[in-house]
Amino acid sequence: MRVKLAGFNIDADILRRLESGRRRHLTPETLSAAYARISRSPLAVDRLRRQACRDVEKARRSNQKIIFAMGHHSVAEHAVFNFDIMGVSRLALEEIERFRLASYTEKSQRYVTLAGDLVLPAEIRSAALKKTFRAVVQQQNRLYFKGFALLNRRLQQQHAKTAQSAVGQRLVEGWAKEDARYILSLATSGQVGMTVNARTLEHMLRRWRLSPRQEVRQLGEKLLALVLPVAPSIILFPEPSAFDRDAFSPLNEFFAAFPAAANRRAGTGPRIVSFTENGDDRILAAHVCSHRGLEFPRALAMVKKIAPARKRLLFKEFFKKVEFFSAMPREFEMADITFQATVSASSFAQLKRHRMATLLAGDYLPELGNTLPASLREIGLAGEFAEIIAATNDAYSLLREAAGSAADYILTNSHRRRVLMKMNLREIYHFVRLRDDEHAQWDIRELAHGLAEKVRRIMPLSAMMLCGKSRFHEAYGNIYSSPPPGALPE
Ligand SMILES: Cc1cc2nc3c(=O)[nH]c(=O)nc-3n(C[C@H](O)[C@H](O)[C@H](O)COP(=O)(O)OP(=O)(O)OC[C@H]3O[C@@H](n4cnc5c(N)ncnc54)[C@H](O)[C@@H]3O)c2cc1C
Known part of the structure; x- marks a missing residue:
């Protein structure tokens, strides 16, 4: 085995300080180009990388050919960028952070200072x-x-x-x-540090060009202008397609005659609108399937025949060594839960950060009322x-x-929107652990708490340990009448 550290992201200020003669080589494109050639070249990948670094122009042409002509877009994922995004509105941050395959860290809303930080929209x-x-x-x-x-x-x-x-x-x-x-x-402004690969960045740029907000469109153009001189071969499709632009237009026209979204104040708590029936059985069956090499329908039929008390015991045994930080295994992704809730902008700001989910959000509507702490x-x-x-x-x-x-932009953190969100049980465990926790902000905590209660009812076995971090000991004790193994949460 031979393993090499092939690259890592470095602060652009440090890169700028390096001698200017070498600057043309300072691009992540060489990594993409070298990795793109792995599939067909007999050469070792470190040699491909060296070749790409020796002739950057050739590497760029190769990237363009492989991404553009061959449609092998995933190679663009090997080029990664970091952006400091400052002075953007809270509203724009929602559009910035809606992409799942990127990383964000933003200023905590707890530390908003309001020192003249307002974005007056150009519209x-x-x-x-x-x-x-x-x-x-x-x-x-x-x-x-x-x-x-x-x-x-x-x-x-x-x-x-x-x-x-x-x-x-x-x-x-x-x-x-x-x-x-x-x-x-x-309209209050904030800042975010964003790390994103070239493929997701291209997707962001396409989406942002369609944004109804000039601020977001402008941000997209700025990011593109920053990336092109460094990596001209890797962002090839920043323009939205006709499908991107118009797919929903005929549907929107048709549904225009339907009643408007929110003409009454709805309850805000989460309401489960659909879920995987027999989630507990499906999770067990998924495991049997991979462990014993069975066909899924057969595994499910077998699991269904097991007596409920025995199944409970199986799950109890399964969770016995669980710790407050344990990640649920992939089998838990076999059970999906879709819920709808009316959330404040403040709650949404936190909800949207959970990326292993499908989150569809309606507009903020004054008709939905406001959340008053x-x-x-x-x-x-x-x-x-x-x-x-x-x-x-x-x-x-x-x-x-x-x-x-x-x-x-004029609406407040207390204004509300309706969200439709789908998560699998694995992500729900993660979400509830973080958000139905005593350290979590109360608004999203209420949402997570309500959701956890409902999920425990529909998947009583697989969700038996579903709780916030701060309730972990209690929940474990209720099931096992003994303290959990491992370290205590802070
Ligand atoms: C009390 C509290 C305070 C917070 N304060 C801040 C704050 O001040 N500023 C701020 O910006 N955020 C803050 N957050 C948000 C937090 O940093 C996370 O972004 C958010 O909780 C989403 O969870 P997650 O990142 O674990 O991943 P999710 O998006 O929920 O994904 C689930 C899991 O998938 C994996 N995963 C997902 N995406 C990636 C990826 N790109 N790379 C590797 N693994 C991935 C991880 O294992 C992750 O735990 C806070 C959260 C809490 C609970």
């Missing part, structure tokens, strides 16, 4: 509308500062012990910010909150007429 052109937009955002921001100050004072008193140290004080401040920000607009109600700000939401919704109607979907 809002008239001076009068700009004035309205700014005036409403100012009202929202004023209530944010007021809410933060009151909440912070109260929480610092309530958690005086934690707040004894500077670190503790900042932690408590974070809790206050977390709830106060429900009144902040989606209990803490803001407790400090007597419910009335002011409602007044500002009313002003926001009025401005939204005005902006909607003049600037279409750019009106969304």
Whole structure:
């Protein structure tokens, strides 16, 4: 066996400091080109790589041929880019982070400072509308500062012990910010560090060119302009196809006559709309299938015949050594759960980060109501909150007429949208472990908690250990009447 470290991503500032004569070689395209040749060349891959580095222009031509002419797009995945994306709106971040095969880290909403960070959408052109937009955002921001100050004072008193140290004080401040920000607009700016391979980047660029938001379209052009000089051979299809553009148009026309999405305030909790029947059996059967080499229908028929008590025992044995961080095996992907929920923008910001899922989100709609944190109600700000939401919704109607979907920028973290989400049980375990946990933010925690309760009912055996990290010991103890093995969660 021979293994070599073939590459790793390096800060672009360091690369720029390297001598300019070598800069033309500093491209991830050589990796893609070398790996693309593996399938047909008799040479060892490290030699292919050396060849690609010696003649970058040839490597580029090879990339273009293999990706473009042969349609072997996966080779573009070997070229990886990192982007610092700064000063983008919360709304744009939603479009940026909707891609599953990329990595993101963004500023925590707990640390939003609001130091002049607002994105005024270019679609809002008239001076009068700009004035309205700014005036409403100012009202929202004023209530944010007021809410933060009151909440912070109260929480610092309530958690005086934690707040004894500077670190503790900042932690408590974070809790206050977390709830106060429900009144902040989606125009509030943020930043994200994004790592993405060339294939996904190309897909992003195609999608962003179709975005109704100029901010997002502009971002796509900026990223393309940054990548092309470094790796000209690897982004070949940044233009949306006719299918990308128009596939849904006839459907949308047809469904235009149907009732509008949200004409009443719906319950917000998750509602399971479909799931894999006999999920427990299918998970067991999937294992039997691969372990014993059986055909799936036969394995399933066998599993169905096992007495329920015996099956429970089998799952109990299976989970016996589970620890709070254990990942469920692939067999758990055989059971799907699709749910619908009405979530606040704040909850959505967290939900969308779970990439091993299918997430379809409707528009933010004032008709769906707003999520008011209990803490803001407790400090007597419910009335002011409602007044500002009313002003926001009025401005939204005005902006909607003049600037279409750019009106969304004025909506707040408390505004809601309906989501339809499908996850398999493996991802649900991961999601619930992180989000139905005492460290999780309360809004998404409620969603995860409600979902976990329902999933445990429909898959009582395979979901018997489904719980937040902080409840793991209790859940384990309930089943085994003994503490779990391994380390304790922090
Ligand atoms: C309490 C809390 C605080 C947080 N604070 C912040 C914050 O301040 N800033 C911030 O940006 N995010 C924050 N997050 C979000 C967090 O970093 C994750 O992005 C989010 O929880 C999604 O989970 P996940 O990354 O494990 O993966 P999911 O997308 O849910 O995927 C499930 C699993 O698939 C695998 N996987 C998925 N994609 C990849 C990949 N590209 N490469 C390798 N493995 C992959 C991993 O094993 C992963 O655990 C916070 C989350 C929590 C719970």
